[in-house]
Amino acid sequence: MIYLDYVATTPLNDEIYKTYQKLLGKYFANSDSAYSLGYEVNGLLEKSREHIAKMLHVKNDEIIFTSCASEANNTAIKGVCFQYANRGKHIITTSFEHSSVANTFKQLEEVFGFEVDYIPVDQEGHLDISQLEDMIREDTILVSTMYVNNEVGTINPIKDISRIIRKKNPKTKYHVDMVQALGKLPIDLSVCDLASFSAHKIYGLKGSGLLYKKDNTAIVPLISAGQQEFGLRGGTSNACTYIVLAKTMRLALEKQEEHLAYVKELNHYLREQLSKREAVVINSPENASPFILNISVPHYKPEVLVHDLETSDIYISTKSACASRKTEVAHTLAAMHVDHDIAISALRISLSHLTTKEELNTFIEALDLSLSRVKKQR
Known part of the structure; x- marks a missing residue:
């Protein structure tokens, strides 16, 4: 998992x-x-x-x-x-x-x-x-x-x-x-x-x-x-x-300082890898908490991607757990006046000192696979 x-x-x-x-x-x-x-x-x-x-x-x-x-x-x-x-x-x-x-x-x-x-x-x-x-x-x-x-x-x-x-x-x-x-x-x-x-x-x-x-x-x-x-x-x-x-x-x-330094490295690596993918938009600002990375894949339903990743035993979310079963745009992105197509396709990845670089590589590969087999929403 x-x-x-x-x-x-x-x-x-x-x-x-x-x-x-x-x-x-x-x-x-x-x-x-x-x-x-x-x-x-x-x-x-x-x-x-x-x-x-x-x-x-x-x-x-x-x-x-x-x-x-x-x-x-x-x-x-x-x-x-x-x-x-x-x-x-x-x-x-x-x-x-x-x-x-x-x-x-x-x-x-x-x-x-x-x-x-x-x-x-x-x-x-x-x-x-x-x-x-x-x-x-x-x-x-x-x-x-x-x-x-x-x-x-x-x-x-x-x-x-x-x-x-x-x-x-x-x-x-x-x-x-x-x-x-x-x-x-x-x-x-x-x-x-x-x-x-x-x-x-x-x-x-x-x-x-x-x-x-x-x-x-x-x-x-x-x-x-x-x-x-x-x-x-x-x-x-x-x-x-x-x-x-x-x-x-x-x-x-x-171990707060140690964990923070480690997660910063993970976040930087994940941003770097995802930025290479034209389909992916990164929503989290550069100076955000490294424990959270919000991205969008426009024209793909985020719920479909989440469930497709779940078949590979990988778990991310679309937005706050307290609102994840609602279908409306994440209110944070709405407040930021993000383009509608970007806002409705948001995914949230959150990291920990327990996360490994190998796990991130597996996630990236699985995301690429999901994007190749999940239908775009026009």
């Missing part, structure tokens, strides 16, 4: 699997229970929180465990909007966010009456932040952007965005979706007020996410129940999942 869809999810690290199994067998008690078994689980849970806080250079009580990054995004965005709605109902994002952000903004606009503005995007997927300062108003309470786009890999200038926000309106909160950056690119949480992360993107468990919330930022909880997660996420803690997250992050971060 050749797996080239690491942006969608990653295989579970064997060390994490073994650790999780051991934890499940022993630490089953409710972490809120008022007896020794519960205290023991809670102690491990808080130790995990402490380790994560140290790795991210933040305070323990700024770390909130969630079930996934989508929940973290919703908690951050809705939490801020409901908390500060009395100050204003103007919020800003981009037109190429993950669906858990895009649809949350849509709901806030359509159901709750918030006013949404979108930072313009150029044809390479770069945000035109020169317009951001004029967009921020006295009643702007939130700006939310990705760090790394999950479809084309564009790296957003979050430090510059943060500087503009703080200059124009220091009361405006800044949320960053850092899912595709953790374990891949340097992270500095001092630039934002809230940030979202996911375990299964870094060889960890599904059903495990994280929200960073700066201590001077208040949010309204989405789930009201007990006092779990400082009263910001009610419900019995999925303790073993949260406990193992610290190890998941440590393993991802300790």
